[in-house]
Amino acid sequence: xxxxxxxxxxxxxxxxxxxxxxxxxIEAGQLDAEIVAVIANRPGAYGLxxxxxANIEAVCLDHKAYPTREQYDNELLKLIDSYQPDGVxxxxxxxxxxxxxxxxxxxxxxxxxxxLLPKYKGLHTHQRAIDNGDKEHGVSVHxxxxxxxxxxxxxxxxxxxxxxxxxxxxxxxxQEQERRIYPLVLKWFTAGRLSMKENKAVLDDxxxxxxxxxxx
Numbered sequence: 001x002x003x004x005x006x007x008x009x010x011x012x013x014x015x016x017x018x019x020x021x022x023x024x025x026i027e028a029g030q031l032d033a034e035i036v037a038v039i040a041n042r043p044g045a046y047g048l049x050x051x052x053x054a055n056i057e058a059v060c061l062d063h064k065a066y067p068t069r070e071q072y073d074n075e076l077l078k079l080i081d082s083y084q085p086d087g088v089x090x091x092x093x094x095x096x097x098x099x100x101x102x103x104x105x106x107x108x109x110x111x112x113x114x115x116l117l118p119k120y121k122g123l124h125t126h127q128r129a130i131d132n133g134d135k136e137h138g139v140s141v142h143x144x145x146x147x148x149x150x151x152x153x154x155x156x157x158x159x160x161x162x163x164x165x166x167x168x169x170x171x172x173x174x175q176e177q178e179r180r181i182y183p184l185v186l187k188w189f190t191a192g193r194l195s196m197k198e199n200k201a202v203l204d205d206x207x208x209x210x211x212x213x214x215x216x
Contacts, residue, residue, distance in 0.1 A: 006190035009085040011093040016047020018091040025183035109144040121149035153212035
């Protein structure tokens with residue numbers, strides 16, 4: 001019998017907590033997909049260990065071995081394509097990708113970002129939310145386009161910001177939500193329910209609003 005499960009390639013840079021949530025979701029039968037490879041750009045990324053423990057092929061392609069971003073992304077693209085994935089999942093992959101790379105996987109490239117996009121693109125999102133006196137913060141899963149953290153949002157999850165929060169407190173609260181919503185999005189994607197059309201996120205043939213799916 002041919003394995004018809006969608007093939008995912010996951011890119012990481014560090015701990016891999018979202019990767020673990022995906023692995024757990026697959027093992028629990030909640031996500032009908034196969035992670036065919038985990039690729040890290042940093043040799044010490046603990047997510048590689050998580051992959052190995054789950055019998056998933058784990059590869060390090062060290063960005064420091066390449067003199068330019070374009071050369072690295074070209075090698076990364078060839079490596080990913082060797083696994084013939086149906087989707088490429090960024091899970092804490094701390095690299096700005098070249099437009100050529102993004103265009104190659106357009107509509108198949110997903111990312112999770114720790115803010116309520118379009119607020120706080122880039123880094124240090126939790127501290128920026130605290131510094132600006134925000135009452136709520138959160139996380140967004142989106143399709144990747146050449147604009148940094150600018151692709152169409154699929155879903156967001158919100159958390160409160162308390163007066164005595166520091167960035168670590170807020171990060172912990174956000175990460176708990178990350179581990180809930182990323183496997184859910186991948187479930188939609190691998191079931192063929194989610195796509196990107198004309199720079200819009202489309203779920204069950206309906207264009208999602210700018211803030212993504214909401215069940216409230």
